[in-house]
Amino acid sequence: MAKRSQAQLKNYRWKGTHRSGKRVSGQLLALNETEVRDKLKQQKIRIRRLKAKRISTFTRLAQRVTSKDVTLLTRQLATMLATGVPIIHALKLVADNHRKAEMKSILAHISKAVESGTPVSKAMHTSSRHFDSLYVDLVTTGEQTGNLAEAFERIAIYREKSERLKAKVIKALIYPCMVVVTALTVSYLMLTMVIPQFESMFKDFGADLPWFTEKVLQLSYFTQTYGSIIFLALGGLVFIMSQISKRSSHARLAASRLGLKIPIIGAVMGKASIAKFSRTLATSLNAGIPILSCLTSSAKTADNTYYQQAIERIYDDTAAGVPIYIAMRNSNCFPEMILQMVMIGEESGRLDEMLNKVAAIYEFEVENTVDNLGKVLEPMIIVFLGVVVGGLVIAMYLPIFNLMSVLG
Numbered sequence: 001m002a003k004r005s006q007a008q009l010k011n012y013r014w015k016g017t018h019r020s021g022k023r024v025s026g027q028l029l030a031l032n033e034t035e036v037r038d039k040l041k042q043q044k045i046r047i048r049r050l051k052a053k054r055i056s057t058f059t060r061l062a063q064r065v066t067s068k069d070v071t072l073l074t075r076q077l078a079t080m081l082a083t084g085v086p087i088i089h090a091l092k093l094v095a096d097n098h099r100k101a102e103m104k105s106i107l108a109h110i111s112k113a114v115e116s117g118t119p120v121s122k123a124m125h126t127s128s129r130h131f132d133s134l135y136v137d138l139v140t141t142g143e144q145t146g147n148l149a150e151a152f153e154r155i156a157i158y159r160e161k162s163e164r165l166k167a168k169v170i171k172a173l174i175y176p177c178m179v180v181v182t183a184l185t186v187s188y189l190m191l192t193m194v195i196p197q198f199e200s201m202f203k204d205f206g207a208d209l210p211w212f213t214e215k216v217l218q219l220s221y222f223t224q225t226y227g228s229i230i231f232l233a234l235g236g237l238v239f240i241m242s243q244i245s246k247r248s249s250h251a252r253l254a255a256s257r258l259g260l261k262i263p264i265i266g267a268v269m270g271k272a273s274i275a276k277f278s279r280t281l282a283t284s285l286n287a288g289i290p291i292l293s294c295l296t297s298s299a300k301t302a303d304n305t306y307y308q309q310a311i312e313r314i315y316d317d318t319a320a321g322v323p324i325y326i327a328m329r330n331s332n333c334f335p336e337m338i339l340q341m342v343m344i345g346e347e348s349g350r351l352d353e354m355l356n357k358v359a360a361i362y363e364f365e366v367e368n369t370v371d372n373l374g375k376v377l378e379p380m381i382i383v384f385l386g387v388v389v390g391g392l393v394i395a396m397y398l399p400i401f402n403l404m405s406v407l408g
Contacts, residue, residue, distance in 0.1 A: 008031070008060075009029055009030070009031055009055060009060060009063055009064075009101060009102050009105070010029070010030065010031070010052045010053065010054065010055060011027055011028075011029055011052070011053045011054070011055045011059075012027060012028045012029075012030055012033065012036045012050060012051070012052050012053075013025075013026075013027045013050075013051050013052075013053060014026060014027065014028070014036065014040065014047055014049065014050045014051075015047075015048050015049040015050075016040060016045040016046050016047045016048050016049075017045070017046050017048060018043075018044060018045055018046075019044040019045075019046075024045060028101075029055065029059075029063060029101035029102075029105075030101065030105050031102065031105040031106070031109070032105075033050065033052065035105055035108055035109070036050065037050070038108075038112070039108075062100075063100050063101045063102050064100070064102060065100060065102045065103050065106065065128070065130055067130070067159075067163065068163065069100065069103055069130075070130045070131070070135075070159070071156065071159040071160060071163060073094060073103070073107075074152055074155050074156040074159060075156040075160070076090075076094050077090050077091075077094070077152045078149060078152035078153040078155075078156045080093065081148055081149035081152060082149040082153065087114060087120055087148060088111055088114055088115060091107050091110055091111045091114070092107070092111055094107060095107035095108055095111065106127050106128045106130070109123070109126075109127040109128075110123045110124055110127050113126070113127070119140070119143055120139055120143060120148065121136050121137075121139040121140040121143055122136075124136060124139060132297075132300065132301060133296070133297050133300050133301075134280060134283075134284065134297035134298075134300070134301055135155060137284065137287075137289055137293060137297060138151050138154060138155050138283070138284070138287050138289070139151055139152070139155070141287045141288055141289060142287075145288070151287065154283060154286070154287060155283075157283075158279060158280070158283045161279060161359075161363065162276060162279065162280075164363075165272055165275055165276065165363055165366060166272075166303075168268075168272070168366050168367055168370045169268055169269060169272045169366065169370075171370050172264075172265055172268045172369070172370045172373055173265060175373060175377065176265070176377060179377070179381050179384070179385075182385075183384060183385055183388050183389070186385075186388075186389055187388055187389065187392065188223065188227065190389070190392050191219060191220045191223040191224070191227075191392070192220070192223055192224050192227065194396075195216065195217065195220040195392070195396060196220060196224070198396045199217055199220070202217075202399055209398075209399050210395075210398045210399060212394075212395050212398060213395045213396070213398050213399055215395075216391075216392060216395035216396070241255075249305070252305040253305050253306060253309060255305070256304050256305040256306040256307075257306050259304075260304075260306060264369070264373065264376070267369070268366055268369050268370065269304065270304075271362045271365050271366050271369075272303075272362070272366050273302065273303065273304040273306075273307040274307070274333075274334065274338065274358070274362050275358075275359045275362035275363045275366060276301070276302065276303065276359075277298050277302065277307060277311060278338075278355045278356070278358040278359035278362065279355070279356070279359035279363075280294075280297060280298045280301055281294050281295070281298050281352075281355050282351075282352045282353075282355035282356040282359060283352075284297055284298070285351055285352040285355070286352040286356075291318060291324065292315065292318065292319055295311060295314060295315040295318060296315065298311050299311040299312050299315065306333070307333060310331040310332075310333040311331075313327070313330070313331050314327040314328055314330075314331055317330055323343075323346060324342060324346055324351070325339050325342040325343040325346055328342060338358050341354045341357065341358055342354060342355070342358070
């Protein structure tokens with residue numbers, strides 16, 4: 001297949017002359033100059049000057065196409081094609097009503113390619129990286145069977161379920177992270193701003209301080225002296241680790257394995273990865289795509305490096321003639337229940353149906369775990385914040401209590 005487009009969105013400022021003779025000017029956000037020229041030509045404007053300028057980061061983020069945008073596009077195409085609207089008209093209709101310039105440009109590229117005789121799947125593949133291999137394979141199958149509406153419907157259902165699952169995992173990660181960040185922020189502010197005020201007051205007492213108070217004062221001094229250095233060092237470490245992770249597959253694998261071992265969160269991530277693998281494989285098989293191509297797509301769309309490598313091992317074993325349930329068992333990544341269901345599905349010729357059931361079971365488990373996560377973590381959070389913040393407050397008031405008892 002042709003190489004994907006990697007063009008960046010730019011702001012094209014233009015000056016021209018309308019067919020009526022009136023001089024006009026303006027600006028357009030687009031991915032390439034050809035698109036701007038085509039749009040102005042449709043408006044009967046002869047270009048006198050055209051210059052491209054970089055756009056701001058804020059504009060780029062606001063106009064950027066997200067996974068949700070692609071899912072919505074897929075659902076819109078599925079609905080319109082099912083009602084008999086031709087694909088080119090459907091693409092143009094969505095483009096005309098879309099608010100994001102990048103999506104308008106992508107759809108314009110696809111429409112132009114399809115009008116010139118290029119298959120929709122190939123046009124999507126070359127237009128944007130947002131249409132991954134699984135997306136393109138399913139559209140190709142729809143073209144070959146003559147039912148694009150069904151293909152887009154299948155993709156829309158798959159993407160909608162995948163995004164709901166991803167949102168649940170993100171929700172599970174955000175809650176504890178926000179609690180830890182809040183506790184650390186409050187502790188830092190108390191150690192650097194509140195406790196030093198108490199320290200100057202304690203010096204006026206001229207009495208021995210309790211052991212706990214002395215330790216907290218030492219911690220406050222350490223935080224004031226080295227806090228910024230530690231913060232920069234941690235930031236540098238995170239940056240270095242992220243760069244190593246980008247360049248090293250071994251580092252990504254180690255990080256994903258470590259993530260799966262985190263209590264509660266690791267189980268959610270593992271179940272989500274299994275659910276996505278099962279759903280991707282089931283969707284591909286149901287569309288009539290060969291099993292090896294299905295496994296390739298599943299590996300490319302996997303969000304976890306550990307499971308991605310496991311799927312690649314499954315691919316190698318399956319390519320060598322090993323039944324898929326045995327290949328999955330050899331990867332040591334899947335529970336026995338799943339292996340039994342896959343074995344039954346493979347032997348009965350209903351593998352896609354069984355994989356859909358596996359995906360549904362694990363999606364429910366992820367959803368149930370995340371929904372109950374707040375109830376499980378709430379008492380732990382109260383205790384954690386009470387120990388951290390309450391401990392600092394008690395340490396500061398101990399000398400005052402002692403002084404009051406002495407005066408009494």
